[in-house]
Amino acid sequence: MRAPSGYLLAARYRLLEPVGRGGMGTVWRAHDELLDRHVAVKEVRLPAVLDEELRAELCARTEREGRATAMVAHPSVITVFDVVTEDDRPWIVMELLQARSLEQLVQQNGPLHPRQAAEIGRQILGALRAVHAKGILHRDVKPSNVLVTEDRAVLTDFGLAALEGDVSITQAGIVLGSAGYIAPERVLGSKASPAGDLWSLGATLYTAVEGRGLHGRRTAAAALAALTSGEPIPMTKAGPLAPVLDALLRIDPQTRLDSVRASLMLARVAAGGSAEEPLAARRPVRSPAAPPTPAFARRSTHRGLHRAEPVAVTVPAPRQERKAGEGVHRKRVEARPVPSAYARFKTTVIKLCLPRRFWPRELRKRG
Numbered sequence: 605m606r607a608p609s610g611y612l613l614a615a616r617y618r619l620l621e622p623v624g625r626g627g628m629g630t631v632w633r634a635h636d637e638l639l640d641r642h643v644a645v646k647e648v649r650l651p652a653v654l655d656e657e658l659r660a661e662l663c664a665r666t667e668r669e670g671r672a673t674a675m676v677a678h679p680s681v682i683t684v685f686d687v688v689t690e691d692d693r694p695w696i697v698m699e700l701l702q703a704r705s706l707e708q709l710v711q712q713n714g715p716l717h718p719r720q721a722a723e724i725g726r727q728i729l730g731a732l733r734a735v736h737a738k739g740i741l742h743r744d745v746k747p748s749n750v751l752v753t754e755d756r757a758v759l760t761d762f763g764l765a766a767l768e769g770d771v772s773i774t775q776a777g778i779v780l781g782s783a784g785y786i787a788p789e790r791v792l793g794s795k796a797s798p799a800g801d802l803w804s805l806g807a808t809l810y811t812a813v814e815g816r817g818l819h820g821r822r823t824a825a826a827a828l829a830a831l832t833s834g835e836p837i838p839m840t841k842a843g844p845l846a847p848v849l850d851a852l853l854r855i856d857p858q859t860r861l862d863s864v865r866a867s868l869m870l871a872r873v874a875a876g877g878s879a880e881e882p883l884a885a886r887r888p889v890r891s892p893a894a895p896p897t898p899a900f901a902r903r904s905t906h907r908g909l910h911r912a913e914p915v916a917v918t919v920p921a922p923r924q925e926r927k928a929g930e931g932v933h934r935k936r937v938e939a940r941p942v943p944s945a946y947a948r949f950k951t952t953v954i955k956l957c958l959p960r961r962f963w964p965r966e967l968r969k970r971g
């Protein structure tokens with residue numbers, strides 16, 4: 605049951621009014637009576653079917669994840685102030701943002717301009733890189749977990765899907781994570797990974813720029829079949845963001861865009877360039893037709909904190925680039941694709957799990 609307004613949590617946080625509701629609970633605007641400041645409190649709702657042991661485990665895990673997230677100080681990682689276990693459930697106390705979620709933004713204003721989406725993506729990827737470096741996974745990157753303020757984009761709800769794969773939780777019939785934003789390898793049963801978070805970021809930016817989810821209302825099996833069919837991902841509004849989304853949404857995590865190159869590509873698109881354009885080739889003067897810098901990006905860059913990480917020096921040159929001194933007419937040698945262990949695994953799983961008509965065309969031919 606939801607706590608009433610005025611409830612005093614941990615003898616310190618007075619719940620004032622709900623600011624939003626999601627699948628796992630309610631987010632409150634609250635007053636921290638000790639420090640005399642406003643905070644956000646996420647009241648996590650646990651299904652009644654959970655037994656006592658499982659409840660205690662969930663509270664303990666939420667505390668662990670809260671502690672881990674609190675170790676990461678990054679402008680695009682939500683600041684967790686406290687995690688409280690009270691009334692047999694976890695409560696997360698965090699910074700209160702004047703923000704709308706990316707989901708709300710798209711619902712209310714329609715699809716975002718590719719440059720604005722790229723700027724949000726650049727910042728959220730910065731958050732993911734910071735947490736991945738500490739061994740923390742998000743596991744539930746999706747538009748409703750990206751909060752957009754006047755001057756920054758912030759990733760929230762770290763680790764709330766930390767129970768995925770827990771047999772007892774699965775038996776209790778609880779679905780964690782959000783169907784349209786879970787990486788294909790996780791749909792196939794693999795564990796969460798940094799590459800899985802990157803796929804979810806790709807799906808999130810796809811929604812931001814296209815104004816609709818990648819899978820629509822399809823079931824997980826149909827979505828997986830669509831993804832593995834080899835058909836190009838339909839994009840009509842992504843413009844310069846399309847190559848980044850294509851590369852982030854690769855079904856094979858081995859060939860998926862890595863976070864360093866993704867950062868660089870998103871920074872280029874956010875700055876008004878093209879994703880693949882080498883930085884050195886950028887013209888100093890923009891063509892008059894170029895769209896103006898979105899207000900969102902203008903405000904965020906001057907703070908310094910949100911600049912793209914200085915990755916350019918460590919990033920391998922894009923494949924199309926010629927090395928200094930390399931002949932202009934030299935023919936590029938294309939590497940022959942060798943099926944990875946993952947591709948072989950995926951083929952086996954598709955054959956086992958999906959009816960033949962859902963197999964990718966190439967697979968159907970091979971039989």
Ligand SMILES: Nc1ncnc2c1ncn2[C@@H]1O[C@H](COP(=O)(O)OP(=O)(O)OP(=O)(O)O)[C@@H](O)[C@H]1O
Pocket residue numbers: 623624625626627628629630631644682698699700701702703704705748749751760761
């Ligand atoms: N720290 C915060 N400051 C201000 N508003 C917030 C904060 N955290 C969340 N919100 C608001 O509360 C809403 C609900 O968040 P919540 O995480 O409960 O829902 P959700 O992301 O839609 O679902 P889920 O339970 O799957 O995470 C968000 O869309 C956002 O508008």
Ligand SMILES: [Mg+2]
Pocket residue numbers: 626748749760761
């Ligand atoms: Mg959320």
